[in-house]
Amino acid sequence: MKTQFLLNMKDISKEYFGNRVLKNVTLQVKPGEIHALVGENGAGKSTLMNILFGMPVIGGTGGFEGEVEINGEPVTIDAPHKAIDFGIGMVHQEFMLIPGFTVTENIKVGRETSRPSLLSQILSKELETLDLEQMAADARKALNEIGLNIEEYVLVAGLPVGYKQFVEIAREIDKTGIKLLVFDEPTAVLTESEAERLLKIMKLIAQKDIAIIFITHRLGEVMRYADSVSVLRDGELIMRTAVKDTSMVKIAELMIGRKAQKYVDSVPGRLESEEIALSLQDFHVDMPGEMVRGIDLDIRQGEIFGIGGLSGQGKLGIANGIMGLYSSQGKVSVFGRELDLGKLGAALANGIAFVSEDRRGVGLLLDQSIEHNLVFSAIHIQEEFLINLKLLKLYHRSKARKHAQKMIKLLDIRCTGPAQKLGSLSGGNQQKVCLARALTLNPKILIVSEPTRGIDIGAKKLVLEYLLNLNSQQGMTIIIISSELVELRSLCHRIAIIADGKVARIMEPDAPDAEFGLAMSGN
């Protein structure tokens, strides 16, 4: 039995600003093995890969603990080019290709074959003449190796999406001495048949004794193509086993399962009302990276409804589509009234308020005061906080200030006063301002996207409890969209899991872990 691992990352730990994101994780891959790496968002997959590639973000935040061995030799990888020198390559999820270049040029980018010329010998190697014929031949060879029948001289811009991924692979294959190839969610943007093809090529590459790390959330692909699998959860290695010794259900369960960790003390009571607050029918949203491909949902009045799923599956697109921030199709009704999806602000006018997941990008005017941020939406949607002079509607400063002071108190926003600029507040307090602005609108339905992203644990609890209060005391309908399943399970009446832009399942919060895991993987 061969015990020699090509890559052996031993007891890797990593801290970001006091936050432990990897705890003694070990990752081992043999030559010619397809090793799947699975885990929820934030489980530590990308940090692990950043360490493997010596990305500057690791060194810049205090390095890591543990050891990396290649072929049994301890090595130091502190810069991406060192990883390349050790024969480690990566096939990116977003293409790192130049559309205006030919396939050959893309395959050989930065590693062009060249012949010395007089000037290059005197001045610099950079002045060597390109050996176009040799480059084309190399590219052809790499393409042949993965069995791709495209001409090496066509422009990448003209290739179908599915082929672009293959050009990336060809580029990695062409690197001399490639030993380990990382595929980062390679099938995420491919159609089914393209994905099939790609995975076959992956097998082909593995047969040449190249080790492969296969990062994916599609457990079906893991079962069919991978030899072994490592499951990460919350920065810990939960299991490493051969695929034939485990099952999809088992992997799904391990991916999700964790201690019953509660963020809030009280739990939502049973729901009485049957009136539909928000209804989506065949809802499509064209949000890049978060496409929604046909969703039907009915959310009842007074409900706390959770929407979960892995990132990139479309859960964020739903809210952004309803608010009119990305173009959408289908039918959205609020208390029976249909929204005009073509009109920006229609949802706001119909009593839906939204707290965006992109707090700093969409949620706030960082350069303005708390007061200004709080009343902004109300000014524009409801013409509140204005002095109406007929011709001119002027800002009503004293009224706005009063309201701001009230909100600061109510939500316990830690600040020097209503005039403090938003940019100087902590993430948690910024989030409270976002929430306060939404509440200033007195909405009938509140959509909160990633309510606890990037805020500390104390603020997290406060925000979630406040949401719960709003629901139980005022009967407000609340939709929470979150990547943190625990959060949803401790708060919501019902949870919809979105996969591939569609509703995979709607579940009660106390459904078994494995079922959540399978739903998230699109099974």
Place this chain on the structure above:
Amino acid sequence: MQTRIKKLYAKIGLPHIIIVAFFLFLLTAAAPLGLSVRSLMGDTLRRWAMYGILVLAMVPAIQSGIGPNFGICLGIVGGLLGATVSIELGLANPWIAIIVAMLIGASIASILGILYGSLLNRVKGSEMTVSTYVGFSIIAFMNIMWLSLPFSSGTLIWPLAGMGMRNNISLAGSFGHVFNNWLSYYLLGDKTTGIFIPTGLILVFLAACLAMWLFLRSKTGIAMSAAGENPHFARAAGINVHKMRIIGTAVSTALGAIGIIVYAQSYGFLQLYNAPLMMGFHSVAAILIGGASTKKATISNVIVGAFLFQGILAVALPVVNKVLPESNLPDVIRIIISNGIILFALSKAKGGAANA
């Protein structure tokens, strides 16, 4: 203490410190050279108010997110058209003449501004480059027009049956100095020794500032500033960002038209052809000197910037003339200062685009 000074230094920036120091240096140099400080002050004051509105025109542009409006030439051209039409009509009353000029100028400029704004909406991220060349093109285009428009008033066209309009058109017969002379008086002395205060001009400038201040605090103004600062945020609040940018551009352009008329009445002449070519650069430079960035500008930036920029020119000219008679050193200084400050602001705007 030291860190506070450092912080202050970082906040103000080296170019601004140099400019202020230079201005103070010129002022202190003026008296020993035997120049009348009072007349210098009067000159500074006049130039400050007369250029002020052209600088003020930058505020709505920057606030709405299109960045410093190098294409203010569009508004200037509108203002010049308004003024020439007003002169052609031969209105005897200077007040009526200037109001007609402003109304026509501002309407032409607003229409141009709306078209120009929709163009800028399509070239997001390259507004500054595009607007510079749109400005240059319109000046070149108007050169052709000035030669061929069918004006007939004797003050406007070349006397000797030649074609086209004069380079410099005297406003003595229409609205020349109408604001300047209104309520004007001499401070600390009589006609020869005192500081001339063009009260009307200053009042007009301050009134324009006040109007802009109110506009920025109105519902539309708040929405416009939000659209400029963070378009995604504005959209999330249901604001039509493109419309706001067009409003900002149109207001900016219309102010450009009014600004050039106020400028011309103070100068006493209407300057056609290539005269306004670089005015956009000067306005941009002035507001940047006042502390604005390519993304944020306030009324105080306008007031301070116009004062410093015009003050330096007003003082530098006589001072330099004392030392080096008949030189154009002030012009050279202006070129260096105005373009230097723009370069500095560009290097501060990360990514360069006015609205990343």
Place this chain on the structure above:
Amino acid sequence: MHKLKELVLNNKVVLLFGLLCIAAIYTAQNPLTFVAGELFTRIGRNGFMVLALLIPVLAGMGLNFGIVIGAIAAQIAVFWTVYWGYTGSEGFLLCLLLSTPIAIFFGWLVGRMFNKMKGAEMIAGLVLGYFADGLYQLFFLYIIGGIIPVYNERLIISGGIGVKNTIDLTGNLKYSLDNVPMLHIVKIVLAVLAVVSLIKIILGVVKKNPLGHRSWIVLGAAPIAYALTFVPAIKEYLSSDRLLLLHAVLSGLGAVIVWQSWLIVSNKIRRRKEYSLIRPLVYMAIAVGGCLLTYIKPVEKILLYVKIPVTTYLCIVALCLFNAALLRTRLGQNMRTVGQSQTVANAAGINVDTTRIIAMIISTTLACWGQLIYLQNIGTFSTYGAHTQVGQYAIAALLVGGASVKKASSKQAVIGVILFHTLFIVAPQAGKQLFNNAQLGEYFRVFVAYGVIAVSLAMHAWKDRGKTKEPNRNRV
């Protein structure tokens, strides 16, 4: 038919300006020989400058409005050369030696500055041009004579401080490059070839990489060619510095035929299957047709009228070749990569910032040489005006040739220079004929220069936005 439509669409700018030129020439009713003569002078004068713009476009830095700074470097050198009293080719060489290091230094500065303003290179270049102009005026008006003592009545304003408005280059630098006889060029080229081959052979021996037997052939052929220049007829012909356009055209067409034949023969010898005979035959047919065209009377008249300065034109051809050769090196490929995507370039281990700085250094240096060529041809050096419009006009010419912010080739540069300057030559006269006002034509050509830049920049930004398609555009 479909192909034709595509051809028209792809070249719409060139076609539009072509038609405009023809219409303008027709209305202006200038004698064609005059137009052609002027045109060829202007190509020689301005062509080099326009070609200096190509490298930054390639490296993704857009149209380099900063070439003004290269021109300034040239003008500093010209002033001192004239002041020290060097003349002729000697003076020109001194200008080159003086200005090149200055231009390299300036280019380095500009490149570093542009790296701080990625994405805003064009507006920064434009403002930088004005800024540099201010410093230049400060230097020429006050520092020269004011701080650096310079005494020369011909150059300095009567007060002793500052350089005069115009410096007459007649008798010192005028035509110092144009007037270099062909014989010198031939000799220089042969000498360079010989030296290069020798170095190659030596390097081949030292580094033990056989650089081929070709070097030996060249080394042997050079003296023979040199000997040929002593044949009286050849010597006499070559001792001239101007070449009749007819001769230039004929030898050019001859070269095409020889080159294509060589290609056919060499490919036949190597028995390459994919080589098709159609292309070379078409080229040869065109060449023969071109020869026949020279017998048409009006064409012949022009060809016999116009004489081109050989050396200057050779410089332009050399620059075209240089651009092409650079593209085929690793450096050139890196520049293209950086120009297309800085992210990919970074990931591929290319030093983006350095590559961009090199591009700026090359462009600034070439612009500097271009300004030298311009000044020696025009013969009067307008101290405070010669450089101000350099960027504007060169860029407008390049754009008229069909180039864009992202894409430009030597071919487009040459076509652009031809069209743009034809318009420049005939516009005043056309204005006079149409509106009885030459000034109008003058203004029109300025408008064209600005307008074409404005439209091109706007179209580029517009297209760019289309690519990074912002969602929801239709509803706002």
